[in-house]
Amino acid sequence: MNRKLVGLAGAVITALLASATVAVAPANAANGCESNNTDVLIWTDLDRAQAYKAWALVFNRKSTSICVTVIGKDGGKDKLATVADIDAPDLFLSAHDQIGSLQSTGTIQSFTITNKSEFDARDKQACTLQGGGTYCLPMTVENIALFRNVKFVPKAPATMTAMLADSAKFIKGHKTAKYTLGVSPGDAYHMYPLFSGLGGYVFGGKAGAWKPTDIGVANAKFIKNAPQIDTWYSKKLINANVTGAQSESDFIAGKIPYLITGPWNLDKLRLANVNYAISAFPTIVPGIKSVPFYGVQGMMLTKWASPAKHDNKTAALTVLTGINGLARKDAQLLLSNSLIRTPANMKARASFRDEDSSAFLAAGIGGIPMPSIPQMGLFWSDVATAWKPTVAKPKAVARFKTASAAMKSGH
Amino acid sequence: MTSVGTHRAVKQKKRKLKRDRLWWRYLVALIAILFALAPLVWIILSALNPTGGLATVSLSKDMLGLDNFRTLFNNPDYPYLRWYKNSLMVSSIAAVFQVMIGTMSAYAFSRIKFKGRRMSLGGLLLLQMFPQLLSLVAIFLFMSKVSDIVPALGIGTFAGLILVYLGGSMGYNTYLIKGFFDTIPRELDEAATVDGASANQIFFKIIMPLAAPILAVVALLAFIGLMNDFVLASIFLTKTEDTTLAVGLHGLVSGKYETNWGVFAAGALLAAIPVVILFQLLQRFIVEGLASGSVKG
Amino acid sequence: MLGILIKILLLGFVDATSLWAGTFLLAMHNYLALGVLAVATLAINYVYLSKRSRASRWLIPGTILLLIFQVYPVIFTASTAFTNYSTEHYLSKPEAITRIMSNTIVQVDGSPEYLMTVVHKGQTMALLIADVETGEVQLATSGGLSAVKDGQVDADGKPLAIAGWKAYTGDEALNLGDTLANFRSPMGDGHFMAPIGVDSAAESQSLLKYDSAKNILTDTTTGDVYTEKQGAFYAPDGTMLTPGWHVAVGFQNFRAILNDNTIRGPFVRVLVWTFIYAFLSVVITFILGLALALILNHPRIKGRKALRSILILPYAMPGFLSVLIWAGLLNDDFGAINQVFGSHIPWLTDPFWAKVATLLVQLWLGFPYMFLITTGAIQSIPAELAEAASVDGAKPRQILMKIKLPLLMVSVTPLLIGSFAYNFNNFGGIYLLTGGGPAMEDSPIAGATDILISYTYKLAFGAGHGNDYGLACAISILIFFIVATVSTISFTRTRALENLS
Known part of the structure; x- marks a missing residue:
């Protein structure tokens, strides 16, 4: 009885293992390196890995003494905390707002961008922390913009009044529509253009020198304009229960005329056969521009690229800012063309042509770099909560005042 | 053999009683199936949705396709089959050892009187109430030290991960098995002791065969739990190619704004297959194990 | 008979493993861990070889794992509760200071962009640098900078080797490791020319200076003094300098919970x-x-x-x-x-x-x-x-x-x-x-x-x-x-x- 059980279990496991062993391809593809080169390992997210791998092939051919390997990894920031030294990356690609916490834990180190004159001041600022150090090399820039389905809304709305009128017209024709502007109110990042358009700001100061005690979530100007939010809900412009995924699929299915999203959804939308157009956000209050958060994908130098760990800091810096490095025009243009993202290097940007990317860039004019200080965590959670009406607090003014108080108390 | 007659009598009586009452059992079965399967339908629809989003109520024709499955097997960034193999290997090895260790401990708790037995049992249960979320930091730091001494057992290795999994052997499994051992009449092993059997013999020849159904259940539960473990594996395995299914798949949806639910759902669906197969194979032991044993007895 | 054989084999395996691990611990001078290992190994041998202690035989494998993976985390958590271990207090103090001092080196504002060739004269290393704008070439030695007359640059703009100095190849330059990475050519005013990778250089400066005797950091431009408080350096205006390090803070976390x-x-x-x-x-x-x-x-x-x-x-x-x-x-x-x-x-x-x-x-x-x-x-x-x-x-x-x-x-x-x-x-x-x-x-x-x-x-x-x-x-x-x-x-x-x- 007992022996039978063990035997059976063994047989099952063997069978399962055997079935899974079939057709497992070797993981490391050729990267065009000789064996005695100095290795530099880059982590990017999965979506960008292909483009960076293609670039690495070019780099490895030119810089015969350095071998760059690219690994695509999602959730890379968390993995940096637990990775074994031997597997750790020397360079790490991530959104610039991660530099604050990564610097605090000593995971990344500052470095010098030697050709910094080729970069825009706003991009460089995004990569700077208090104290003046540069912690990331701006690679591509990105921000969200307003998408509209041209079938329903031929002309981009310049003001919120125009947008609400379009919205009302759409609802008349689509009785079952529960909302028209595709955005999740529980997502403070995608809601930020509406927030800034009402006069709200996160912290006083500027990138590299934010003032975490100056919180503008319930400043007088914003509070004066905030009752408009209640109207947006009552007129079915936005819906508190919409999730990002819901709004994307509704936009693709032609069920809503507007969507707020970023270039990461371009692939999907281009495939989806929707006649879309990209524009800047409508003005909500005269005199205040509605701007999104501005983001930079930055390449960071990790603590492993140091004498005590991988002993390849010189090589890693060469990959970053050397003649054939990531900071230079050729590399940035190559990457931008395959990623369909605007390059950060201004020389590369001058040669980069993509209509959608230009529209994104235009929508991002005046946008502030997403703050990289740890206090930003409060904004994400408290303001996300404030956007959604509750039974106890149906009015936006009260909710944003609560959020502001919570942020000030450190919760 | 004398009981054959009574067996038949009992069966006839039962048949008469239950014949007209069977339909409601089928009804319950139907409702239970609907309850269990309805959300899975959504997972299947998501797996078939090529736009990469989670399925929504609004279904259209262009939202059905096998693209996600194709991506799953052809994208070099997701070595899905490799993850599959890793998961099966780690989960089956760890499950076997977990059950072994759990059974041994359960035997001691059930059959041997020793000082502090009650206290140990209580303490064991209390430990299970400590939030695992916080234990992770300590376990990680400990394993980093192990990495320095014995790299083959350290961070990033399957052996290390299995070792960490075995840390949980003495938890719920022990309770489940002990609870079952307690229902096996003590007279059986007392009689065997009188006949001169050693503790080992009693364990292997008497207790284990009787416990087959519950051991099969525990093994299956352990296997499922390990297959689906995300937290520990994600901390110990950081290489994309050397990770497990749950961790690898989670990576597909952990991007801040770029998530690929479709591929993820497709992967998760296929990941449930070994569990179902294993369950099919073990059902005999779980459901009919003791019945066949009692006929022999 | 078979049982005894298996027992001996397993015990032998345990003893061999612990002996093997013990040699590593001895080499690492980790005597505490070595002691724990020795006691545990002896206890295992005692339990399985002696006729008594029936229950322990069945419990030992599970208990050892339990102690490591379930009891130790509880103890660890309890002790961490009395520290300020957090994102901003993550490192140890020496690590944090090393990191601060490395992060404080920045490029001098308004300085030109230079491309570089690493050269050497025998054992002496130097940098040949070319201003990208003007094409002007200079030689940066450990003594300082000097202009190179009629310096030539290649197609990329990198300076070509000059008389008396031989250029390192890329491989050679990379193999210099620390010697190159830590090379400084003083330029006065606390500024210095430092290599960035193998083919660029930048005029750099250290914004902070660490005085280990006084345990203070001084801002080299403003003269502000940073002092230590609860695991970090703070500027006179109260801003914290990251990264900090973890220190014991007594009941502070518990007080924070109860007072909030x-x-x-x-x-x-x-x-x-x-x-x-x-x-x-x-x-x-x-x-x-x-x-x-x-x-x-x-x-x-x-x-x-x-x-x-x-x-x-x-x-x-x-x-x-x-x-x-x-x-x-x-x-x-x-x-x-x-x-x-x-x-x-x-x-x-x-x-x-x-x-x-x-x-x-x-x-x-x-x-x-x-x-x-x-x-x-x-x-x-x-x-x-x-x-x-x-x-x-x-x-x-x-x-x-x-x-x-x-x-x-x-x-x-x-x-x-x-x-x-x-x-x-x-x-x-x-x-x-x-x-x-x-x-x-x-x-x-x-x-x-x-x-x-x-x-x-x-x-x-x-x-x-x-x-x-x-x-x-x-x-x-x-x-x-x-x-x-x-x-x-x-x-x-x-x-x-x-x-x-």
Whole structure:
């Protein structure tokens, strides 16, 4: 009885293992390196890995003494905390707002961008922390913009009044529509253009020198304009229960005329056969521009690229800012063309042509770099909560005042 | 053999009683199936949705396709089959050892009187109430030290991960098995002791065969739990190619704004297959194990 | 005979392994770990070789693993609760100072861009640098900079080697390692030319200076003095210089919890809901699992095997996926449940219905587990017992209530307690479904469905200071204390853990 059980279990496991062993391809593809080169390992997210791998092939051919390997990894920031030294990356690609916490834990180190004159001041600022150090090399820039389905809304709305009128017209024709502007109110990042358009700001100061005690979530100007939010809900412009995924699929299915999203959804939308157009956000209050958060994908130098760990800091810096490095025009243009993202290097940007990317860039004019200080965590959670009406607090003014108080108390 | 007659009598009586009452059992079965399967339908629809989003109520024709499955097997960034193999290997090895260790401990708790037995049992249960979320930091730091001494057992290795999994052997499994051992009449092993059997013999020849159904259940539960473990594996395995299914798949949806639910759902669906197969194979032991044993007895 | 052989082999393996690990520990001068290892190895040998200590033989493998992976984390957490271990206090002090001093080297504002060739004269290394704008070439030695007349550059703009100096190839330059990375050519004013990689250079300066004797940092441009306070350097205006390091802070974390109204306010409400959630999760999953096991294990139901396989499917999926799918299904306006049933139940936005939703999802996730266990346990009840009772004239209902259920409860009660403990800390079941929401009046953090562990997570990892492990540990120690007290009282009151006999 007992022996039978063990035997059976063994047989099952063997069978399962055997079935899974079939057709497992070797993981490391050729990267065009000789064996005695100095290795530099880059982590990017999965979506960008292909483009960076293609670039690495070019780099490895030119810089015969350095071998760059690219690994695509999602959730890379968390993995940096637990990775074994031997597997750790020397360079790490991530959104610039991660530099604050990564610097605090000593995971990344500052470095010098030697050709910094080729970069825009706003991009460089995004990569700077208090104290003046540069912690990331701006690679591509990105921000969200307003998408509209041209079938329903031929002309981009310049003001919120125009947008609400379009919205009302759409609802008349689509009785079952529960909302028209595709955005999740529980997502403070995608809601930020509406927030800034009402006069709200996160912290006083500027990138590299934010003032975490100056919180503008319930400043007088914003509070004066905030009752408009209640109207947006009552007129079915936005819906508190919409999730990002819901709004994307509704936009693709032609069920809503507007969507707020970023270039990461371009692939999907281009495939989806929707006649879309990209524009800047409508003005909500005269005199205040509605701007999104501005983001930079930055390449960071990790603590492993140091004498005590991988002993390849010189090589890693060469990959970053050397003649054939990531900071230079050729590399940035190559990457931008395959990623369909605007390059950060201004020389590369001058040669980069993509209509959608230009529209994104235009929508991002005046946008502030997403703050990289740890206090930003409060904004994400408290303001996300404030956007959604509750039974106890149906009015936006009260909710944003609560959020502001919570942020000030450190919760 | 004398009981054959009574067996038949009992069966006839039962048949008469239950014949007209069977339909409601089928009804319950139907409702239970609907309850269990309805959300899975959504997972299947998501797996078939090529736009990469989670399925929504609004279904259209262009939202059905096998693209996600194709991506799953052809994208070099997701070595899905490799993850599959890793998961099966780690989960089956760890499950076997977990059950072994759990059974041994359960035997001691059930059959041997020793000082502090009650206290140990209580303490064991209390430990299970400590939030695992916080234990992770300590376990990680400990394993980093192990990495320095014995790299083959350290961070990033399957052996290390299995070792960490075995840390949980003495938890719920022990309770489940002990609870079952307690229902096996003590007279059986007392009689065997009188006949001169050693503790080992009693364990292997008497207790284990009787416990087959519950051991099969525990093994299956352990296997499922390990297959689906995300937290520990994600901390110990950081290489994309050397990770497990749950961790690898989670990576597909952990991007801040770029998530690929479709591929993820497709992967998760296929990941449930070994569990179902294993369950099919073990059902005999779980459901009919003791019945066949009692006929022999 | 075979048993003894196996025993000797296994013991030999254990001894050999520990001897092997011991040599490493000895080499690393880790005498504490070595001592622990030696004592443990001796104890194992004693237990298995001596005739006595029957129970330990069965318990040792599990106990060792338990001590390492379950007891040690508790002790570690307890000690971390008294430190400021967090995102901003993550390193040790020497690590933090090394990092600060390395981060403080920046390029001088307005300095030109240089391309560089590393050259050497025998053992002496120097940098040939070319201003990218003007093409002017200079030689930077450890003594300082000097202009190179008629310096030539290549197609890329890199300077070509000059008379008396030989250029290093890329490989050679990389192999210089520290010698190149730490090379400085002084330029006066505290500025220096430093190589950046193998082909660029920058005029750089150190913004801070560390005085290890006084333990202060001085700003080289403004003269501001940074002083140490609780694991970090602070500027005169009170701004903290990151990274800091972790230090012991006594009861500070506990005081923070007890003195903070926003934390204390909703604590009792969250605690009560945690108990309700954990208790009901167990009860409803058990009742459904048991009911299905009893109803469907009827010998004349056709397709029982297939039926059982279908019913365990919810358990076979990765749990976090299922919870996320459920969050979509329960969405008030767009979820399938409200649309299919034409209802308007505010599943995730109303405090009451959100609680119902968390339990419903837990029911779906958990009933297959209970179904499996109760099926196994019922099948394990000796059939003779039921048949004997039946012959004695007992009705099926009586057999169930008087014989099967009591026996079943003996084997599953400890497991139900275990399941209670699991749900007590079921972070994913709450956080992925409702995020603890909907928001409640009395607290900006604790929502209607928050249980203690999700509340702790939000407090310690969602707040404005990155991840505050010290605070998280302090809260969990407090929670553990409460749970331990409650559980110990109930253990001593019930005889659940006692033998049947």
